[in-house]
Amino acid sequence: MSRSDQLASLHPDCPDWQKLGPTAEDAALRAQAAAVTADAEDREEQWSHGFTRRRLLAGGLGVGVAAMTSQLVTTRISWAAPNASPTGTLIVVFLRGGMDGLSVLVPADDPQLLKARPGIAVRAGSLINLQRGFGLHPSLAPLQPLITAGRFAAVPAVSTPDLTRSHFQAQDCLERGGAARSSVQSGWLDRVLQQLGPGTTFRGLGIGARMSRSLLGSSNPIMLTSLKDFSVKGIDGVAPQTLAALTTLYTGLDHPLGVQGLDALQASAKAQAYSKQEQKPAKERGYPDGELGNSLATLAQLIKAKAGVRVATIDLGGWDMHTDIGTVEGGDMTNSLKTVGAALATFAAELGPDLDSTTVVTMSEFGRRVEQNANNGADHGHGGVTMILGGGVKGGVHGRWEGLAPSVLDLGDVPGTNDYRDVLSEVVMGRLGLSAAQATKVFPGWKPTPLGIMS
Helix, strand or coil, X not given: CCHHHHHHHHCCCCCCHHHHHHHHHHHHHHHHHHHHHHHHHHHHHHHHCCCCHHHHHCCCCCCCHHHHHHHHCCCCCCCCCCCCCCCCEEEEEEECCCCCHHHHXXXXXXXXXXXXXXXXXXXXXXXXXXXXXXXXCHHHHHHHHHHHCCCEEEEEEEECCCCCCCHXXXXXXXXXXXXXXXXXXXXXXXXXXXXXXXXXXXXXXXXCCCCCHHHCCCCCCEEEXXXXXXXXXXCCCCHHHHHHHHHXXXXXXXXXXXXXXXXXXXXXXXXXXXXXXXXXXXXXXXXXXXXXHHHHHHHHHHHHCCCCCCEEEEEECCCCCCCCCCECCECHHHHHHHHHHHHHHHHHHHHHHHHHHEEEEEECCCCECCCCCCCCCCCECCCEEEEEEECCECCEECCCCCCCCCCCCECCECCCCEEHHHHHHHHHHHHHCCCHHHHHHHCCCCCCCCCCCEC
C-alpha cells in the first residue's frame, strides 16, 4: 500500500492527502507513528503499576476491596498533592473540522470578500460590530454582554507555521504545540500542567470520551463525560464502605501515598457530591442540547465548587463545511454558531464572579479558502480565527491583518500572519501565571510576539 493510500485509509474525510506531496505525507506518517507510539508507551506505563489515577477514577472498576487495595498499595502514585493554590482555569474548546474564520470574524469593509463569496459572505448590515472593520456573525449575539464588558477578543489569520490542508497534520501540530517537523511529542497542555506543578485531582480534565492530543503526556489528566458517572463502580451499597475501609487503611501512613492516595480515592466521592448539589439539568440551566452545552455545564459545576480545575479541554466536531455554509437566515454555519454562542454565554453567566479567573479559548486546525466553492461551501484553507473570552481578556480584535487582496493571499488562502503559539503563550502567561521562561518550555524553541490579548 502506498503512503497516499495509507493516509487516505486513515483519514477518508480528508481528500487532500494526494495533493500534499511526498514530504508532507512522510511528515504526517512520522507524526502519526510517534503519537501512536507515545500513547502505547503511556498506556503500558499506566497498567504496569496497577490501578493508576486515570484508571481508577475513570470508572468501570468492578473488583472487591481486597483486590483493589492490594494493587493500590504497590502503585506508583503520580498525581499531585492536594490544596495547591490555583491562579485560575483555562478551557480550550477545539472546533474540529476547520472552522471558516471569514464567516465568524468578518472583514466587512474588505471589497474582496463579496467578490470571492457572492453566495455565502455575511453582509455588513447583519454583523455585530467589533473593531478595525470587523464584525461578528449574528448567531453569536448571545456573547454581546461579554463584548460590551470588554471580555471578548478575537485574532484573525491564526495558523500553524506550516501550510497544510490536512486535518490530521494541522490538528497534530496545534495539539503538540510545535511545528509539523518538531520532535516534541507530548501535548502542550500536558507541558502547561508540568510547569504549574502540584494541584488537586481535578487539575487537568478532558471532557468527553476521547482524550485530547494536547493532554497526552505524563500529567495523567482525568477524562469524564459527566459527574454522576465519575465513580468507583461496585455493587449498590458497597462503595461507601469501601471508601471508609481505604480511608482507615491510609490514615497515618507516613508516605506520599497516605495523603495523595486518600485524596484520589475521595475524588470519586467528591464528584458524586458535586453532581448531587442543587443543580438543574444543563438544558434547564439555559445550555443548548448537545455535547458542548453538557460539557460546559459540568465544568461550571466544578469551577464553582472550587475543585481546582486548571486546564480543561472540550472537542466539538462538525466544522468541515465543504457544502451549505449558508447565510444568516440558515445553513450549517448559522446553526453551529448558535450552539456555540448560547453555550458560551450561558457558561459565562452561570460562573458569575468565577468568570474573573476563567478564560476560554476556541481554536480550529485551519480556516477555509477565501473563494467559495461550487457547493456554496469553502474548502480547506490556512489562516483561521481564534476567540478568547472571560476574565483577564482585553476586548477587541488583535494581531496582524493584511486584508484579502490577491497579492496578500497565500495560494488563495488567508495567510497565517499570527502564529497560534503567540496566542496560546500569551493566554497561559496571563491566565495561569506562567513566566516567559516557562512558556518557552511549553512551546519549545518559540519566542512569542505579544498580541495584547490579555490585560
